[in-house]
Amino acid sequence: MSAVLEADGLGKRYGRKWALSECTLIIPAGKVVGLVGPNGAGKTTLLQISVGLLRASAGSIAVLGGRPGTTPGQLARVGFVAQDTPTYAGFSVADHLRFGRWTNPGWDAKFAQGRIERLGLDLRQKAGNLSGGQRAQLALTLAVAKRPELLVLDEPIASLDPLARREFLQDVMEVVVEHGTSVILSSHLVADLERACDYLVVLVDSRVQIAGGIDELLASHHRLTGPLRDRDALPGDQLVIGESYTDRQRTLVVRTDQPILDPVWKVESLDLEDLVLAYMTRGVEQDRRPKLAVRS
C-alpha cells in the first residue's frame, strides 16, 4: 500500500508554542480520508505543511513521495482548498478560471467550465458577491481542475449550511470516482465525514489516536454494558477505549477483532460519532495525565 502522506515526528513551532508536535502518520493512497480532532489538535497546521504553505520546524514529511511545495511538479500534484475557501474578491468567476489556467500546466478547462455551468454560477459575477457555498464550490473547482493526484481540503464545509455541505461533499466524491484522486478532508463534523469518507484519522494534540478504514473501525468497536466488574476480567485482546459508570452498571467502548461471547455484557454497535468521541476523550485524558510519575 503506497502512502499519499507520510509524516515522521513532524512539528511546527510558533515562538515557544508548538502548534503540532511529534506527529507521526501514514495515510494510504486511493482513499477519501477524514481527519478529525478537536480544535487546536494541529489539523490545519498538518495540512498546511503537507501542501507547502508552512515549513515544519521538526521531523519530516513526504507527500506523494516528494517534499511539499518545493517544485512546480510537486505543486501540480496536490490540490488544496484552504479553510474559509479564499478567492479573489475582485476577480469574476471567469477571472478565476483564467487564473487557474495561467498557473497550472495541467489545467482542465473543459472540466472547470462544465462544472461552473452545472453549478449555475454566473461567469461575470465577482467572487466577492458569491455566497459562502458558491465560493467554496468555486475554490473546489480550481483545486480539482488542476488535476491533482491528491486533494487536500481543510474544513471547507465548516461555514456552509447543511444543504450546501451535502452538495459539496457529493461533488468531492464524484471527483474521486471520476479521476481516482486521493482526498484528505479535515472536519469536526463527523456525520458529514461518515457520508464522504472511507478512512478516518483521529488527531488529538498532534497525536494520532486511531487510523483505519471506517468499515473496519465500525466493525471492530463495540459498546459493552454490564454490571460493575473489574476491568482486568476482560480478555486481553479487548482494548478499552473509554468507560463510564453509573451506580449499578458500567459502559465500555472496546476495540477487538474477536466476537464478544461473555453473556454478562450487552453488546451494541457504535456509530462513527460515538467512536470518534471516545477516542477524542481518551486523547484529551491522556494528555492531562502527567508525563512522568513523581516518586515520593
Next chain:
Amino acid sequence: MIRLALRQFRTEAIVGLGLLVALAVVLAVTGPHLVSVSDAFKSTCRAAHDCATTNPVLNSDKALQSALPFIVAIVPALVGLFFGAPLIARELETGTFRLVWTQSVTRKRWLAAKLGLVGIVAMAIGGLLTWMANWWASPLDAVNQDRFGVANFSLHGIAPIGYAAFAFALGVTAGVLLRRTLPAMAVTGAGFAAARVAVTYWVRPNLASPVRESLPLSAGSGPGFLYGGSQGTMNFNAYIQSGVPTPGVGQVVLTAPQVSVPNGWVYSTTAVDKAGHAPTSHYLFQACPVLKQFSKPQASAAQLQACITRLTSTFHTLVAYQPPSRFWSFQWAEMGIFLAGALALCGLTYWWLRRQYA
C-alpha cells in the same frame, strides 16, 4: 504567471497611467509657452544690452512651477504606498496567498513575476515623470542654473528611477512583514521620507570630496566663477553681541564673498589665511580697531575699506564645491544607492516569505 501579475495589477496600472497621461497633457500644453516667453525675453534683452533683469519666465505658470517639484518628489512615495504596500499584504490579509501559493507555480517565480512587473512599471513611472517635468522646466533651469542644488538634484536626471524602485520595494517588504496594508502604507511613507532625507543630507555630500579652490579675497572673478551679491566688494558681517561693543566682549567674523557656481554645488566659502585658518575675533579687533566702534557714526566706510585692504594681503577665499561636470556621476551614484536598497529589500522579502511560509 506574468498574465496573473498583470491582471492583479490592472486597476492600479490604469489609475497610475491615467494620472501620468493627465499630467503629460498639462505639461505638453503649457510647456511651449514657457519656451516662447524665455526666448522672447532673451532676444529683446540682447537687443537692449540689458540681460541682468529677471527673466519673466520665472513668473509664468507660477502654480505649476511650485507644484511640479512637489509632484516629482511625492510620486515615488505614492508608488510605494499604492503599488508596493498592497502587493503582497493584501494577499496575506485576505488569505488568498493560500490559494495562489498552492497552484503549480513556485513561490519564487510568483514573487519574481510580481516584483519584476510592478517594479519595472514603478521605475518607468519615476523615470517618465522626471523626464517630463525636466523637459517642461528646462527654460527655468536654464535661468536658475541650479540643478545640482540640494533640492533640485533630486528632481532631475535618473535618481528618481531609483527612488521609485526603492519606495516600491519598501512598500512590498513592509507589507510582508506587517501583513496589513494600511500599517504597511504608513511605514512606507515614513521610511521613504527618512531614506530620502538621510541620503540627501548625509550621504550625497560625502559621495565625492569637493573640489577646493582658492581665490583672492578681493578678486573680481576667478576662472569660471561669478561673484554674487555685492559684486566684488567685501562684506564684513560684524556680529557684535551684547549691544554696545566693548573691547573683548563682541565677536566678529570675516566672511568671504558668496561664490556661486552655475549648475554646481557650493559647500562653503570661507575666508582663511595661508595655513587654512579663519581669523579670530581677537585678531580682527586688533587688525581693525575700527570694528570696535562699528556702531558709532565715526566708523566711516573709508576706514572700513582700508581695513579690508589690509586683510586681503593675509587672507583669501577658499571655495569647496562640486563642479557641474560631476552631475551625472552623482545621479548614477544616487540611483545606484536606491536601487541597491531596493534589491536588498526584495531579497529580505523573499527570505522572509521562505522562512515564514515554507
